[in-house]
Amino acid sequence: MPNTVIIGSGCYIPENVITGSHFMDSVFFDENNEKIDKPNDEIIQKFVEITEIEERRYISAGDYNSDLGLRASLQAIDDAGIDKEEIDYIIYATNFGEVDERGIPNFMPSLAARLKNKLGIKNRKCINYDMIFGCPGWVEALILADVLLKSGRAKNILVVGGETLSRVTDNYDRNKLIFADGAGAVVVTTTDEENVGIIADSTICDNGEELCYLENGPSLNLEDKEPRLYIRMRGRKIYEYALKNVPDAIKETIDKANLDISDIDKILIHQANAKMDYAMISRLFKLYGIKDYDHAISPMTIQKFGNSSVATVPTMFDLIRKGKMEGQSFKPGSHIIFTSVGAGMNINCVVYRFPADKI
Structure with a gap:
C-alpha cells in the first residue's frame, strides 16, 4: 500500500500585531453577565501569566479567510513543485467559514470552493470539501486526505487550515485575548517508500x-x-x-x-x-x-x-x-x-x- 507524505507547505501570518495595549479600553463581563471590576492592565497581565499570549495577529480590513488560505496554498503548491491543475482534492478546515467584516459567517459557497476559484484551478475533477471539526480540523483533514490517497481516489491533495477568529469574538469577553487569525497549508501525495x-x-x-x-x-x-x-x-x-x-x-x-x-x-x-x-x-x-x-x-x-x-x-x-x-x-x-x-x-x-x- 502506498504511504502519504507531505511534499509542500506554506503559511500566512497576518501582519497586524495586536498587543495587550489594544485591549486597555475594553469593558469586560464575566460568565454571570456582571461587569468585571478590575483594572484592565491587571486583567491583561493575569491573562498573559496563564496563557503566555503576549501578542496575536489579526486579519487586515478587506481580507477574508479564503485570502489567507490562498497565500498559504500558493506557497505550498510552489514548494511541492506541482501544477495546481494536478490537485485532485482541496480540503479546507475552518470553524466559521468566510466571515465578513461585520462578523457574519458564510459557508456558501464553501471555503474550499472559494479557494479553488481564487487559485484559478480549471480542473472540474478537483473536488472541494470544508472540514468543520473544531480546532482539530486541519489534523482531521490530513487524516481524511490519507484515506483518499491510499484508496487510489487521488494523487495530490491540498490540505488547508484557516481562521479569522478576531471577527467572531465578543468584545466584552476576556477570552477574546486568546484568539487570532492565520492560515497554513500542505500538499500531500503518495510514495511507494515503506514506513514513511x-x-x-x-x-x-x-x-x-x-x-x-x-x-x-x-x-x-x-x-x-x-x-x-x-x-x-x-x-x-x-x-x-x-x-x-x-x-x-x-x-x-x-x-x-x-x-x-x-x-x-x-x-x-x-x-x-x-x-x-x-x-x-x-x-x-x-x-x-x-x-x-x-x-x-x-x-x-x-x-x-x-x-x-x-x-x-x-x-x-x-x-x-x-x-x-x-x-x-x-x-x-x-x-x-x-x-x-x-x-x-x-x-x-x-x-x-x-x-x-x-x-
Whole structure:
C-alpha cells in the first residue's frame, strides 16, 4: 500500500500585531453577565501569566479567510513543485467559514470552493470539501486526505487550515485575548517508500456533556443588542477534559505505530493555551514513567501568534520545516506528531515519519 507524505507547505501570518495595549479600553463581563471590576492592565497581565499570549495577529480590513488560505496554498503548491491543475482534492478546515467584516459567517459557497476559484484551478475533477471539526480540523483533514490517497481516489491533495477568529469574538469577553487569525497549508501525495509519512492516526469524539464546552452564544453584556453569536468557551471544563484525554490519545497513536515516546522527535500540538499545552505534554511523559523532559520537543508559537485554531499546527509545521523558527528543526527520518483538541469535543493525533533523505 502506498504511504502519504507531505511534499509542500506554506503559511500566512497576518501582519497586524495586536498587543495587550489594544485591549486597555475594553469593558469586560464575566460568565454571570456582571461587569468585571478590575483594572484592565491587571486583567491583561493575569491573562498573559496563564496563557503566555503576549501578542496575536489579526486579519487586515478587506481580507477574508479564503485570502489567507490562498497565500498559504500558493506557497505550498510552489514548494511541492506541482501544477495546481494536478490537485485532485482541496480540503479546507475552518470553524466559521468566510466571515465578513461585520462578523457574519458564510459557508456558501464553501471555503474550499472559494479557494479553488481564487487559485484559478480549471480542473472540474478537483473536488472541494470544508472540514468543520473544531480546532482539530486541519489534523482531521490530513487524516481524511490519507484515506483518499491510499484508496487510489487521488494523487495530490491540498490540505488547508484557516481562521479569522478576531471577527467572531465578543468584545466584552476576556477570552477574546486568546484568539487570532492565520492560515497554513500542505500538499500531500503518495510514495511507494515503506514506513514513511502518516504511519498511524486516531480520532476521538466525545459529544455528550462535552458538546457545549466550546460553542456559540450571545454577548456577555446583556445590554448589547447586536443579534450575533460569538465564541463561548468554558475554559475550566476544557482544561480538565484535555488534560484527562489528550495524553492518552497521543500515547494510543504512538502505540499504534509500534513506537515509544523516545522515538518521537517533535510534538506539534494545537496552540490553545500554553499552560494547558505544557500540562498535556507533561502528563504524556508521565504515562511513560518520565518526570522530566526536554521542552524543545513541543515547540510553541502561541506567545507571539495567539490561537488561530485550525491554522496553528500547519503554520508551526511550515515555519519549522523552512528554518523560520529559532531553535527548532526537523530531521530526515525522524518521527513527529500532529495533535489537537477542540470543539465537539474532538481529539485527534497523527504520527508522521519523514523520509530518510529529506523533510
